[in-house]
Amino acid sequence: MAENILIIGGGPAGLHSATLLAELGVNVSLVERESYLGGNPKKFKYKFLFPDMQPADDVIGELIRKAESNANIKVYYSSEISDFKENGKKFDAAIKSVAGSETKTFDSVVVATGFEHFDPARDAKYSYQLFDDVIDIKDLERMMGENNFVRPSNGLPPRNVAFILCVGSRDRHIGNQYCSRVCCTVSVKQAIELREHFPDCEVYIFYMDIRTYGFFEDLYWQAMEEYDVQIVKGRIAEITSGPGNTVVCKGEDTLLRGPFEIPFDMVVLASGMEGGAQSPEMAKKIGIELDEHGFLKPQNITLSPFKSNKDGVFLAGACTGPKAISDSIVEAGAAAMNAYIYAVKNR
């Protein structure tokens, strides 16, 4: 008889884990809290993925299509785990949906509860929600996905745009000491897209460190050399309203060693990543550990970043920390492999 494996979360990591396991004949139950699959990339309508500008719909669409078309995967939409118990080496889980509650026994579990975008309204100095033309990278991504590149306040093309990095990341004031890994590269990518769309628009990036690590570095060279994006080491202290419907970035240029006040038509905040909203509740229900940042805690960050502290329960994707989609997909493979081995061994 085939193994039964539970996957919690239908974002990139959960979808990919589900498909791999289903290809081995495993009966997969995929539980998703939303009424649709695809996680944050779908919810916030990502348009192009860094570093190679693949259309997000191609990548996420393919993950969804593969999961939805596989007869071995039962997707529970708008659902949650209402009860979870160990049963020897197996697990009894109740899945609650509008259709009612169903209890099944699973051989192993993959938790892929994802992340939340940091809400920049939590840091008053950025004046997000106060000014229409202060948006963040997820807003801009959604706008560009709708082919809308113009200023929210007046519908006109921006004459200049500032990206501000490390919003809600590397910031103890806000409680997030860690770096969110992807926001530098997302910002550089979006800066290129803006310059491509509006060749006359000046684009600035204010940074502490530009962390386009590994091969993402190619985008950084491209932004500077081909697209003439202005990369300025500096911290923003405040965003205020300026003359002629502009927003003013006040800060200090760390390289030129002086204060600046520059009016911009649009400011884009590079909001970071935080632990998934459902992760704490899920951790409690399943009996797995949460780290101090609200992410799920791997058993060993080098040897087994895809294992929880509970045998038979595995972790995949951004639920364990900020991560690119490619990293989530790779981790989904590792978690699926380990969940399958656990299931086969305790058959």
Place this chain on the structure above:
Amino acid sequence: MAENILIIGGGPAGLHSATLLAELGVNVSLVERESYLGGNPKKFKYKFLFPDMQPADDVIGELIRKAESNANIKVYYSSEISDFKENGKKFDAAIKSVAGSETKTFDSVVVATGFEHFDPARDAKYSYQLFDDVIDIKDLERMMGENNFVRPSNGLPPRNVAFILCVGSRDRHIGNQYCSRVCCTVSVKQAIELREHFPDCEVYIFYMDIRTYGFFEDLYWQAMEEYDVQIVKGRIAEITSGPGNTVVCKGEDTLLRGPFEIPFDMVVLASGMEGGAQSPEMAKKIGIELDEHGFLKPQNITLSPFKSNKDGVFLAGACTGPKAISDSIVEAGAAAMNAYIYAVKNR
């Protein structure tokens, strides 16, 4: 009958892939060019792994022990693939070792041919090999593994030490435009270790950007706050000999906007990562693609970073680009899962 899977390379990625597959009953042939397993971490005697200072021997030792003790894994030491042919959906490979040549048919293949440390002697401005006290991070790692923290030139504790980041990385002059991902974090880790060992030794890090991405950031805060490591944004133009058996770093402080010349007792170059020495030959033999940097090229960097352009041949670890050991281990799981699925489907 069990599947037969070939794994090329016995570093962290190859070892972990082998063990996972063997746990599913697969007959694994693990081909390693050296006479020992463990790859570069073993060859260069890494001591502690970032970010949590796990002893490298615990991690690498466990990977080796698991692979060597599994009866389903046959390890070919000091061996190479001397011939490789497609055979329908399978592969015929000849494994050449001192014991002779053996040809087997494999259902799928995982290539894990690793990376090389950049040789800093290739960039004359760093005077590596010219001065005993100019070493690189792999040299220091090996020295610390031998509990040797002193100056190579005279065996005395260094009074001050400079780390120079991005040696052989982000450097078109040398031909490597990409960032090597791990050298920032390795340097910060080693700076902490030096300060811990010699509390009176001043430690500087000269950087372009500090790329302690994600949770590696914790080490950066720790280096600055607990260990008082001096982090200086600046580029080094030249290393020369100085008064009293010192080596002088000449460069420009990009923040203070001025040139500097500082004599140091020891200089540590953060050498980056390059494609594995055997990767080009292996790529040609197997018929898979190499990228412009000498790394093996994945089919799709977001959807399948663990797949080569050839069906049935998968990629794991630093052979596809600079990567932390934890990332290699995760990718090994994904590659193993996909190699297993391919093998089962074409059984």
